[in-house]
Amino acid sequence: xxxxxxxxxxxxxxxxxxxxxxxxxxxxxxxxxxxxxxxxxxxxxxxxxxxxxxxxxxxxxxxxxxxxxxxxxxxxxxxxxxxxxxxxxxxxxxxxxxxxxxxxxxxxxxxxxxxxxxxxxxxxxxxxxxxxxxxxxxxxxxxxxxxxxxxxxxxxxxxxxxxxxxxxxxxxxxxxxxxxxxxxxxxxxxxxxxxxxxxxxxxxxxxxxxxxxxxxxxxxxxxxxxxxxxxxxxxxxxxxxxxxxxxxxxxxxxxxxxxxxxxxxxxxxxxxxxxxxxxxxxxxxxxxxxxxxxxxxxxxxxxxxxxxxxxxxxxxxxxxxxxxxxxxxxxxxxxxxxxxxxxxxxxxxxxxx
Amino acid sequence: xxxxxxxxxxxxxxxxxxxxxxxxxxxxxxxxxxxxxxxxxxxxxxxxxxxxxxxxxxxxxxxxxxxxxxxxxxxxxxxxxxxxxxxxxxxxxxxxxxxxxxxxxxxxxxxxxxxxxxxxxxxxxxxxxxxxxxxxxxxxxxxxxxxxxxxxxxxxxxxxxxxxxxxxxxxxxxxx
Numbered sequence: 253x254x255x256x257x258x259x260x261x262x263x264x265x266x267x268x269x270x271x272x273x274x275x276x277x278x279x280x281x282x283x284x285x286x287x288x289x290x291x292x293x294x295x296x297x298x299x300x301x302x303x304x305x306x307x308x309x310x311x312x313x314x315x316x317x318x319x320x321x322x323x324x325x326x327x328x329x330x331x332x333x334x335x336x337x338x339x340x341x342x343x344x345x346x347x348x349x350x351x352x353x354x355x356x357x358x359x360x361x362x363x364x365x366x367x368x369x370x371x372x373x374x375x376x377x378x379x380x381x382x383x384x385x386x387x388x389x390x391x392x393x394x395x396x397x398x399x400x401x402x403x404x405x406x407x408x409x410x411x412x413x414x415x416x417x418x419x420x421x422x423x424x425x426x427x428x429x430x431x432x433x434x435x436x437x438x439x440x441x442x443x444x445x446x447x448x449x450x451x452x453x454x455x456x457x458x459x460x461x462x463x464x465x466x467x468x469x470x471x472x473x474x475x476x477x478x479x480x481x482x483x484x485x486x487x488x489x490x491x492x493x494x495x496x497x498x499x500x501x502x503x504x505x506x507x508x509x510x511x512x513x514x515x516x517x518x519x520x521x522x523x524x525x526x527x528x529x530x531x532x533x534x535x536x537x538x539x540x541x542x543x544x545x546x547x548x549x550x551x552x553x554x555x556x557x558x559x560x561x562x563x564x565x566x567x568x569x570x571x572x573x574x575x576x577x578x579x580x581x582x583x584x585x586x587x588x589x590x591x592x593x594x595x596x597x598x599x600x601x602x603x604x605x
Numbered sequence: 606x607x608x609x610x611x612x613x614x615x616x617x618x619x620x621x622x623x624x625x626x627x628x629x630x631x632x633x634x635x636x637x638x639x640x641x642x643x644x645x646x647x648x649x650x651x652x653x654x655x656x657x658x659x660x661x662x663x664x665x666x667x668x669x670x671x672x673x674x675x676x677x678x679x680x681x682x683x684x685x686x687x688x689x690x691x692x693x694x695x696x697x698x699x700x701x702x703x704x705x706x707x708x709x710x711x712x713x714x715x716x717x718x719x720x721x722x723x724x725x726x727x728x729x730x731x732x733x734x735x736x737x738x739x740x741x742x743x744x745x746x747x748x749x750x751x752x753x754x755x756x757x758x759x760x761x762x763x764x765x766x767x768x769x770x771x772x773x774x775x776x777x778x779x780x781x
Contacts, residue, residue: 496734
């Protein structure tokens with residue numbers, strides 16, 4: 253037994269989980285502030301300085317409310333669904349490299365060689381939480397939300413999967429740490445400024461990579477039920493969708509699961525396309541623990557920037573209609589991602605990367 | 606009969622929606638930026654900032670009894686306000702002024718004067734009807750209380766809100 257490995261892994265798990273849960277709470281706060289600022293309001297600013305204690309007040313409210321179970325629901329699935337919505341989102345973080353090394357320990361919980369497949373496998377489980385929640389509620393609006401969610405997630409998983417294939421054509425390895433290593437050596441995939449950046453093929457490749465990035469990001473928006481694709485929980489149409497019948501912490505778990513999925517999704521986008529924890533000019537953790545910490549900070553700064561982008565998009569665009577959503581997924585992003593693979597393959601053959 | 610709405614024919618650029626999405630994002634970013642740099646005028650943060658100094662002259666707040674410059678409560682307990690009050694918020698119990706008093710010729714004064722602020726609708730009719738210029742609507746608007754009794758303004762509370770009124774007709778002075 254490798255006690256050092258087990259011990260450091262446990263510490264990493266606890267720290268990362270605590271940090272991500274805190275980040276998620278403040279993502280909710282940020283969402284409210286950003287939406288308010290975009291709509292010329294002020295947002296929550298009463299609890300603590302500038303409203304910074306608002307997430308704690310929210311969590312306290314969720315925990316102290318009555319754990320009410322309506323009489324007409326399927327009890328087992330009703331209680332199971334919020335956990336199923338929350339857990340996959342948290343598990344996915346395990347394979348994301350969130351830093352270089354700290355005191356010689358690699359800053360990734362599970363550096364497995366099927367990284368991205370693991371992400372897809374677990375992230376797809378997230379749909380069960382929503383579908384079960386909709387089904388167990390035994391009520392028509394949650395049911396419609398669950399049905400919408402399942403079809404939407406299945407449709408967009410295709411473009412999600414196809415959009416990352418160019419990355420792995422280039423890197424030649426499914427391990428997420430090697431994707432980051434490749435970007436350190438050869439420049440970020442959509443902005444190759446370091447490494448052999450004078451190479452013309454590199455810049456030509458950045459164009460289909462950017463298309464990939466866009467398709468992947470839009471698919472992540474759809475997977476996490478963020479706004480242009482939030483049909484499963486459309487408040488105006490479905491009175492809240494799959495979580496209409498939920499209250500207190502069970503609703504809270506759905507809500508937080510969505511935000512954690514957003515953080516995880518941003519983490520994967522950062523890892524695949526934006527260079528992970530790497531920033532030009534900053535050495536990695538082998539040069540001292542302070543740089544290890546800076547690398548982690550860089551990673552989460554990128555994640556925060558993407559989360560802001562998600563929020564910005566959410567408070568700008570209206571919701572798609574159902575048929576538009578399906579047409580966009582099946583007739584547009586699917587084709588773009590497919591053609592993109594061939595373009596990248598041709599560029600790779602021509603320039604001998 | 607069903608009416609078919611003619612959809613506009615979009616060219617390929619419009620059908621991509623990307624320019625429209627970018628334009629929308631820029632608009633929201635502009636609002637965000639203006640809020641960050643505090644260029645947008647927003648709602649007042651109430652308990653910290655108040656509009657009090659900008660209240661208009663005709664603002665109708667809590668009704669209050671006033672004293673004149675001699676320090677006399679101007680109300681003569683004629684009960685006109687009690688009768689005119691649409692929600693019947695005012696209750697007056699008149700008392701008699703003793704013969705020895707300087708203002709004995711006024712004869713009556715309000716022994717009790719209650720305004721129920723739960724009922725008051727701030728219509729200002731009491732002020733309008735008062736022949737003695739004794740009741741005024743002041744600019745107090747944040748009238749709160751934990752019980753119904755807290756919301757009852759008794760005579761001393763009304764006089765406290767009202768204070769002294771300058772520049773009114775002093776028709777009960779000895780000179781007149």
